Amino acid sequence: MRRVCDLCGCSEAVVTSSYGKAMCKDCLERSIIRRSFAELRTGISEGDLVVVALSGGKDSSLALWCIYKYRELSSVEFALKAVTIDEGSPYRRHAIEAARSLCKELEVEHVLVNMRDYQGISVSDLLRLEHLPNKRSMCTYCGVLRRQTLNIVARKLGANKVVTGHNLDDIIQTFFMNMVRGDVNALARFLSRATPIRELIPRVRPLLMIREKEIAAFVAAKGITAHFGKCPMVRGMRIRMRRALDELEVSSVGFKSKILPNMIKILDKARSDLSMRLNLHVCERCGEPSAERICKACQLKMELRGLI
Amino acid sequence: MRYIKVHVNGNTLIVPLNTRCEDLMKILRLNKEAYLPIIERKPRPDDCYLNDGDEIHLIRITIHEESVTKDEKGL
Numbered sequence: 001m002r003r004v005c006d007l008c009g010c011s012e013a014v015v016t017s018s019y020g021k022a023m024c025k026d027c028l029e030r031s032i033i034r035r036s037f038a039e040l041r042t043g044i045s046e047g048d049l050v051v052v053a054l055s056g057g058k059d060s061s062l063a064l065w066c067i068y069k070y071r072e073l074s075s076v077e078f079a080l081k082a083v084t085i086d087e088g089s090p091y092r093r094h095a096i097e098a099a100r101s102l103c104k105e106l107e108v109e110h111v112l113v114n115m116r117d118y119q120g121i122s123v124s125d126l127l128r129l130e131h132l133p134n135k136r137s138m139c140t141y142c143g144v145l146r147r148q149t150l151n152i153v154a155r156k157l158g159a160n161k162v163v164t165g166h167n168l169d170d171i172i173q174t175f176f177m178n179m180v181r182g183d184v185n186a187l188a189r190f191l192s193r194a195t196p197i198r199e200l201i202p203r204v205r206p207l208l209m210i211r212e213k214e215i216a217a218f219v220a221a222k223g224i225t226a227h228f229g230k231c232p233m234v235r236g237m238r239i240r241m242r243r244a245l246d247e248l249e250v251s252s253v254g255f256k257s258k259i260l261p262n263m264i265k266i267l268d269k270a271r272s273d274l275s276m277r278l279n280l281h282v283c284e285r286c287g288e289p290s291a292e293r294i295c296k297a298c299q300l301k302m303e304l305r306g307l308i
Numbered sequence: 309m310r311y312i313k314v315h316v317n318g319n320t321l322i323v324p325l326n327t328r329c330e331d332l333m334k335i336l337r338l339n340k341e342a343y344l345p346i347i348e349r350k351p352r353p354d355d356c357y358l359n360d361g362d363e364i365h366l367i368r369i370t371i372h373e374e375s376v377t378k379d380e381k382g383l
Contacts, residue, residue, distance in 0.1 A: 001346075003356040014351040022353040058369070169370070216344040216369040217351040234371045242370055246341035 014293040015217035018257035025221040032218055036066040036206035038072070042193070044161060046076050050204075051159040054082040054103070054110070056095030058219045059165030059207060061102050061226035066206045067163055069296050082108050083153050085146050087115040088122025092235030102225040111157065118149045119297065123233075125308050133303040137236040141300055148288055148297045154201045157172035166205045168256050169212040173241045175263050180237070185279050185291050188199050188271060191264060196280040211256060312360035323358065330354040333366070342370045 003013045005024035013022035023031065044050060044067075052064045064082055071080060084099045086092060096112065103110035116122040123142055126132065132141070154162050171191070178186045195202045207215060219226050249255045282288065283295035290296070310325040316332070316363040323332060329345045329352060340354050347356065358364070 012350070013353045013356070016353040016355060022355065089337055161326055212369055213341060213344060216367070220344065220346065220351045220367075228367060228369070230368060230371050242338070242342075246339045246370070249341050250339060 014221045015214055018254050020253045025218070026212065026220050028224065032062075032066070032210060033069060033073075035209040035235060036063075039206045039208050040070045040202065041065060041074075043163075043202075043206075044070070044076060044078055046078065048078040048161050048192070049157070049159045050078055050080050050161045050163055051154045051157055052080065052082045052108075052163045054084050054099045056084060056092075056099030056102070056163070057099070057165070057225045058226040059167055059170075059212070060226075061098065061165075061224055062215050062219055063110055063163055063165040063206050064102060064106065064108065065111055065222075068108065070206075071108075072116075080108055081157060081159070082110060083111045083113065083150065085113055085115055085149050085153070087142050087146055088124040089231065089233065090124070090127075090134065091143070091229060091233075092232055094229060098225050098227040107224060112152070113149065113153050115145060115149050118152055119145045119301070121145070121301065121304065121308055126229050126304075129307060133307065136300075136303075138233040139236055139238070142233075144296045144300055148295070150286065151199075151201055155199070159201055162201045162255050163204045163206060165207055167207040167210055167212050167215055168260060169242065169245070171205070171208060172245055172256055172259060172263070173238055175299070176241055176245070177237055177245055180241075187267065188279065190267060192267075192271065197282065197289055199282055199287070200280065201288070209257070209260065312358065312362075314358050314360075314362045314364055316364045317366055326356070327358050329356050329358065329364075332358065332364070336366075338366065342368060344369050 001012060003022050005011050005013045005027050006021040007023060007027040011024035011026060013030060014025050015023055017023050050067065052060065052067060054060045054064055067080060071078065082099065082103050086096060099245055102111060123138065126138060126141055132138065150162065175190060178190060245256065280289055280291060283290040283298055284293055285298045286295060288295050288297065312325055313323050314321055314323060323335065330340050333343060344367045345352050345354070345361045346367060347362050
C-alpha cells in the first residue's frame with residue numbers, strides 16, 4: 001500500500017492537507033463536508049431559491065455537489081438551480097458539457113445562458129480585436145460581464161441566494177489584490193454578509209475554507225464530473241499574486257488556512273470601528289448594482305464602442 | 309545510489325530511489341501547490357514515495373505563467 005491516511009491510518013491517502021497531514025478520500029470528504037456545511041448553514045435558509053453559478057470547472061462543480069449533499073443531509077428545505085454562463089470563449093465547450101452532465105447526474109435544473117444575449121458582446125468578439133482598450137486584460141471583461149450577467153439571471157429566476165465556487169486561494173488572492181490597489185470600497189464589501197441593496201443577490205461561498213489543491217484531489221478521487229482545463233487567456237495581477245502566495249504556502253505550510261480567519265477579523269473590525277461602509281448604488285445607465293455612478297460593465301462596454 | 313524509472317506526462321525520467329512526489333516536482337521546477345499528482349490513476353499526497361515504473365500525471369490546477377500564445381488561445 002502507498003502512503004496511508006494520517007487521520008484514520010487505514011486507507012491510501014489522496015492529498016496533503018493544509019496542515020501537512022496526508023488524508024484519504026473518506027477523511028477528506030468528511031473534512032470538506034464539515035467546512036462547506038459551516039458556510040451553508042449561515043448562508044442558506046428554509047424556503048430559499050438557491051442558484052449555483054456552475055462553470056463546469058472543478059470548483060463550481062464541487063460547490064454544487066456540496067449544496068446538493070447539504071440539501072440531502074440537513075433538514076433545511078430549499079429549491080436549487082444551476083446557471084452556466086457561456087461567455088463565448090472557445091475553451092469553454094468542454095466545461096459546459098461537464099456542467100450539463102453533472103446537473104443530469106444530480107437531477108438539478110440546469111439553465112444555460114449566452115452572455116451576448118445579456119451584454120451584447122462575448123469573449124469571441126473581444127478575441128477578434130488586435131488590442132483591448134486601455135491595456136485591459138481579457139479577465140477584466142470576462143469577469144465583470146459574467147458577474148453582472150449572473151446577478152441579472154439569478155434575479156430573473158427569482159433566486160435570493162447565489163452560490164459560487166470561490167475557494168480559499170481565490171479569496172486570499174482577491175484580498176491582497178484589493179490591498180495592492182488600495183481599493184477601500186472593494187475591501188469594505190469583501191466577504192461581508194450584509195446586502196447593501198436589493199438588486200444584488202447575496203453570495204454564499206461553501207468552499208471559502210477549502211484549498212484549491214484539496215478541491216482538485218477530492219473531485220478527482222470522488223469522480224465528480226468536472227472539467228480540469230484552465231482558461232488559456234488568464235493573465236494579469238492575479239497570476240503573480242497566486243504564484244507569490246503559493247510560494248509562501250510551500251515555504252510556510254498552512255499559511256493560507258491561517259491567514260483567512262485573521263483577514264475576516266481585520267475586515268469586520270474595520271467595518272465596525274472605522275468609516276469603511278458598504279458603498280453600493282445602482283448604475284445610472286443599466287440599474288445594476290455598482291460602486292460608482294456608472295457600473296464597471298457599462299464603463300467597459302462604453303470603451304468598446306466603435307471597436308465591435 | 310539506486311535509481312528508478314518513472315513516466316511523467318508521457319516522458320520517462322530516471323530518479324533516485326526514495327524520491328517523493330514533491331521531490332519530483334522540485335526537480336521539474338514546479339510549484340507543488342499548482343499541480344495535482346496522479347499516480348497510477350489515483351491522486352496522491354505530495355509526500356508519497358514513487359515506485360519503479362510508476363505512470364505519473366501532473367495535472368496543472370492553477371495557472372502560474374503569463375505567456376499565452378495565439379495557439380493556446382485556440383485561435
